[in-house]
Amino acid sequence: MSILVNEGTKVCVQGITGRDGSFHAQQMKEYGTTVIGGTRPGKGGEIHEGFPVFDTVAEAKSAGANTSVIYVPVAGAVDAMYESIEAEMDLIVCITEGIPANDMVRVVDSLRGRPSKLVGPNCPGVITPGVAKVGIIPGSIATPGPVGVVSRSGTLTYEVVHALTSLGIGQSTCVGIGGDQVPGMNFIDTLTLFREDSATELVVIIGEIGGADEQIAADYVANELGKPAVAFVAGQTAPPGKRMGHAGAIISGGEGTAAEKIAAFQQAGIPVGKTPAEVAELAKAKLSG
Amino acid sequence: MKIHEHQAKAIFGDAGIPIPEGRIASSAEEAGRAAAELGPPVAVKSQVLVGGRGKAGGIKIADTVDEAQAHAKAILGMEIKGLPVRKVLIEKTADIDRELYLSIALDRSIRAPLMLGSAMGGVDIEEVAKTQPEAIERVPIDPEFGLRPYTVWGALRRMMGDQDLAKQAVAIAAKLYGIFMDLDCSLVEINPLIVTGDGRVMALDAKINLDDNALFRHPQLEKLRDTDAEDPRERDAKESDLSFVALEGEIGCIVNGAGLAMATMDMVKHAGGEPANFLDVGGSSRPEKVLNAMRIILEDPAVRVILLNIFGGITRCDDIAKGLITAKDELGVEVPIVARLTGTNESDGRALLKSVGLESAATMEEAVGTAVKLAKGASA
Known part of the structure; x- marks a missing residue:
């Protein structure tokens, strides 16, 4: 078992003829993911590096796709999400970064009452080790096992997954939900899926400064998850009032500092690692304890 | 991006919000x-x-x-x-009878705009929110319907304490929401919103923060940018599509991804060093981004060592290595470089670095440890 991505995942790559789309279509396929093809309006019917190209997501869906991954540049990314939502894809993963927050408010709102789940934007995607991956997470760092990973960061996710794998601890599914202010799935949406997943015995939560999502997640772990968790929070040394790249990584006033988040996790009985390697060790100790 | 009070007030005035x-x-x-x-x-x-x-x-x-x-x-x-x-x-000057607070902000926990109001404006509203949360009215705005008078009527009647004043405040809130959506703001705030002696509601101050990701569709707002408030190196970095924040230390950091960049800074501090900057080279890794990153970091004479920490996903290690080699050639780098390359195309990247005599560290811990040691050795 796993969450979001499994043996039945069939991917449509939106923006398959672009530099990133075409590279990662190949990477996903090499990992063992079923890639049905991709879209590039105006090039439908062509073959791009071995992949069939469709004009629309609906056509890719007719050819068997049930999952979309979006690599199109920011100007077209919002349309790309709407297209996959209207086509009722099961899972939509948006890698593109730099999307206006108000556009995301409307996109997230349009998901109400519709069957699709949206991961991202500005995220690395989802990998179910040994089975399939949707997005850009390097396949080589992950290995199958009992740990679910959910993260607001991209590359930091890789670091933690790599550390877990190095200690011989595998993962059920790793989900990078992205660092934007208005994400599709958030910590709670993802933790709810991990709760129901029999293959997941422990969850690693990777947070960062800004907002209060980590505090809400800590509360959920303490009261609802029913499984142990360990955590990491990036930005312990970030100076207040500075924007650190992600829209989410802003500390202002007394809200959203790493110290507050770490305290919330610890109060909920969730150990917090100081480094990615320490997080992996904490996970190992919890699993064997 | 932040804009000045007078610029925000001009926008308020055009929208029909009463201002002095x-x-x-x-x-x-x-x-x-x-x-x-x-x-x-x-x-x-x-x-x-x-x-x-x-x-x-x-x-x-x-x-x-x-x-x-x-x-x-x-x-x-x-x-x-x-x-x-x-x-x-x-x-x-206005004849102030009462000072209140009104704002619209994006609330990440509900993934929608939130109207905040309080009868206790003018003072430190964050302090009020902490010590007297019940003194803050919070109204989530359903983006499908927008902020309609009925959405906020109850909250603003409680806050204003009077039907006529509530009516004026509701009209202001609706216009505030219009500005928030039309200009793609992350915050529109009136503190204080005042009631005058003759019973008029007015914005005595005005604050607008704009969503940087949406500025491309508001070229008229780009003209309001105040470059005084921006570090010239941060602006330079932005033009090169890099996310950069100058800090006080001596270890220049080049990392891909904001989360990993912050974690790297944290680890540098834990190891006893001080980061000279936050720098995220971002996703797609054109080699010239590394060149620009090196150029901007080396403008800081306090930098004694460069720490490159890359975990490639969409970023490809060979692209980063090419950029680093170009930078070494073109910029004549005199400080030591500690590189750690893992992930997509890592063996190609490491081989490229090795060809110019640069060994790569195996882990982030090792790279950070070496960088801190070199920085201390250089300063001793």
């Missing part, structure tokens, strides 16, 4: 003329992009034209929290 009559001035003489036109008493308000202007002495009331001119002269020579005051807003 005012004029902008960049010299004491202009301020004096503005005061004479408006008729004293007037407020002389410094225009800088930081909070706490009043406490810093950047807002003064003048009862005569001469006094307005004198205040303007003093304030225009000031620096507030490191920012020079280049303009003052001269405004007709």
Whole structure:
């Protein structure tokens, strides 16, 4: 078992003829993911590096796709999400970064009452080790096992997954939900899926400064998850009032500092690692304890 | 991006939100003329992009034209929290009966806009929110329907305590929401929102923060940018599509991804070093991004070592290595470089670095440890 991505995942790559789309279509396929093809309006019917190209997501869906991954540049990314939502894809993963927050408010709102789940934007995607991956997470760092990973960061996710794998601890599914202010799935949406997943015995939560999502997640772990968790929070040394790249990584006033988040996790009985390697060790100790 | 009070007030005025009559001035003489036109008493308000202007002495009331001119002269020579005051807003003073608070902000926990209101405005609203959360009205706005009078009527009637005042506040809230959506703001705030002695509701201050990701569709707002408030290196980095924040230390950091960049800075500090900067080279890794990153970091003479920490996903290690080699050639780098390359195309990247005599560290811990040691050795 796993969450979001499994043996039945069939991917449509939106923006398959672009530099990133075409590279990662190949990477996903090499990992063992079923890639049905991709879209590039105006090039439908062509073959791009071995992949069939469709004009629309609906056509890719007719050819068997049930999952979309979006690599199109920011100007077209919002349309790309709407297209996959209207086509009722099961899972939509948006890698593109730099999307206006108000556009995301409307996109997230349009998901109400519709069957699709949206991961991202500005995220690395989802990998179910040994089975399939949707997005850009390097396949080589992950290995199958009992740990679910959910993260607001991209590359930091890789670091933690790599550390877990190095200690011989595998993962059920790793989900990078992205660092934007208005994400599709958030910590709670993802933790709810991990709760129901029999293959997941422990969850690693990777947070960062800004907002209060980590505090809400800590509360959920303490009261609802029913499984142990360990955590990491990036930005312990970030100076207040500075924007650190992600829209989410802003500390202002007394809200959203790493110290507050770490305290919330610890109060909920969730150990917090100081480094990615320490997080992996904490996970190992919890699993064997 | 933040904009000045007078710019935000111009936007408020165009939207029909009541504001005090005012004029902008960049010299004491202009301020004096503005005061004479408006008729004293007037407020002389410094225009800088930081909070706490009043406490810093950047807002003064003048009862005569001469006094307005004198205040303007003093304030225009000031620096507030490191920012020079280049303009003052001269405004007709209002007859304040009560000070309240009203704002629209994006709330990430509900993934939608939130209207915040309080009868306790004018003071530190964050303090009120902490100590008296019940004194804050919070109304989530359903983006499908928007902010309609009925959405906020109940909250604003409680806050204003009077039907007629509530009616005025509801009209202001609707216009505030219109600005929030039309200009793609992350925050639109009135603090204080005032009730005058004759029962009018008015915005005495105005704050608008714009979503940087949406500026491309508002070219007219780009002109409002105040470059004084921006570090020139941060601006340079932004033009090169890099996310950069200058800090005080001696270890120049180049990392891909904001989360990993922050975690790297944290690890540097834990290891006893000080990061010179935050720098995220971002996703797609064109080699020239590394070149620009190196150039910007090396402008800081305090930098004693460069720490490159890359975990490639969409970023490809060979692209990063090519950029680093180009930078070494073109910039004549004299400080040591500690590189750690893992992930997509890592063996190609490491081989490229090795070809120019650069060994790669195996782990982030090792790279950080080496960088801290080199920085300390260099300073000893």
